[in-house]
Amino acid sequence: MALLQLPSEVLLHMLDGVGASFFYKDIRRLHVSKRWYSLAWLIMAREVHLNLRTLPRLLENEEVFGRIRTHLSSVNLYLHFLGKTVRDDPSPDDKCVVEANSFLDQLVVPLRHCPQLKSLSIIAALGLFGLSTGSIGSLLSVCPLTSLHIDIPIRLALWRGRPGYNDHTAHLCRCINALLPSLRRLSCRLHLICDQLLEPLPDDANGPLKLEELIINLTQPSFTGQGRHHPRNCGSILAPFEPVQKAIENQAEALVARLNNPRMVRVIGYGVLLQEIYAYDAITKRRTRLEPDAEWDAEGQVVADEG
CATH class of the missing domain: 3.80.10 (Leucine-rich repeat, LRR (right-handed beta-alpha superhelix))
Known part of the structure; x- marks a missing residue:
């Protein structure tokens, strides 16, 4: 079955998985067909x-x-x-x-x-x-x-x-x-x-x-x-x-x-003298060392167990 022949609820679910950012990156991705546009527009309308x-x-x-x-x-x-x-x-x-x-x-x-x-x-x-x-x-x-x-x-x-x-x-x-x-x-x-x-x-x-x-x-x-x-x-x-x-x-x-x-549940902060960045895990009570440009939810390297 061709993609555009799928039931609307199935196609809408697929587009929801793709997310609004996919269309914001290139607005031309909306213009596949009138039916595609009507469904993709709903995804964009959910997230601005x-x-x-x-x-x-x-x-x-x-x-x-x-x-x-x-x-x-x-x-x-x-x-x-x-x-x-x-x-x-x-x-x-x-x-x-x-x-x-x-x-x-x-x-x-x-x-x-x-x-x-x-x-x-x-x-x-x-x-x-x-x-x-x-x-x-x-x-x-x-x-x-x-x-x-x-x-x-x-x-x-x-x-x-x-x-x-x-x-x-x-x-x-x-x-x-x-x-x-x-x-x-x-x-x-x-x-x-x-x-x-x-x-x-x-x-x-x-x-x-x-x-x-x-x-x-x-x-x-x-x-x-x-x-x-x-x-x-x-x-x-x-x-x-x-x-x-x-x-x-x-x-x-x-x-x-x-x-x-x-x-x-974590708190990201500095160590002594601001030399390193640590994340304190309030669930495990462990502290991990993070790289300066790491994502906030990065795993890091465990350096202490405070439990």
């Missing part, structure tokens, strides 16, 4: 990939957003300025940064009307200095997410006093912590981070959690290309960070006891 060039276009096109709204389950945001380098680092008052925060604020409203939305990924480039924590926090709060990947190793602007600012959405650690009851996967790296990220939830939420994969990355890429450094402590950027890292490791270990099906 947006940057600061395509995001405003989508916000301006209400018709397109209206078509994908009921299907959309995953949003991937890549926040970077094309053509800019770290040395071109803009300030929070630059027009491009103000526009970026405005676009994020505008995205909140339509996402609240996407009933299938469960997954959110936000990745910001080093050169984008001044993203509003309030804008990002509002995005995290649009719905009970089951999957969150947030990689923002950049200096953020609290934007105190601006319209819409409040402590809940400005403190991202607290905002992410509030999502723990619904999350199944969480991977997180922030320039500003503290132990409120994994602090125990209120007494009425102390039952088993659905979380299966948790990765907290406490390493930071270098702004200058030389040397390594810790993230900053939300509570006090001048305080030593080592106690925060230890606290987060202890909290991750305590969290394991509340998980029904923990597959990976």
Whole structure:
């Protein structure tokens, strides 16, 4: 039987396995036939990939957003300025940064009307200095997410006093912590981070959690290309960070006891003098050494057994 002669439900299942990224890499892959297009479009509608060039276009096109709204389950945001380098680092008052925060604020409203939305990924480039924590926090709060990947190793602007600012959405650690009851996967790296990220939830939420994969990355890429450094402590950027890292490791270990099906619970951080990168496995209580450019979930080399 020819591929296009398969029943629609079978073909849709196959295309779902291929994933939306297959079509985003080359939009011409949609145009095989009218039937193929109608099914492949549904796959693309479930997962959107947006940057600061395509995001405003989508916000301006209400018709397109209206078509994908009921299907959309995953949003991937890549926040970077094309053509800019770290040395071109803009300030929070630059027009491009103000526009970026405005676009994020505008995205909140339509996402609240996407009933299938469960997954959110936000990745910001080093050169984008001044993203509003309030804008990002509002995005995290649009719905009970089951999957969150947030990689923002950049200096953020609290934007105190601006319209819409409040402590809940400005403190991202607290905002992410509030999502723990619904999350199944969480991977997180922030320039500003503290132990409120994994602090125990209120007494009425102390039952088993659905979380299966948790990765907290406490390493930071270098702004200058030389040397390594810790993230900053939300509570006090001048305080030593080592106690925060230890606290987060202890909290991750305590969290394991509340998980029904923990597959990976790890905290990635530096060793002594920032010379090496280690991943602490809160399930096995083992520490592994990772290569500097390793994936966050890489196996690494076991160097200690703390159990």
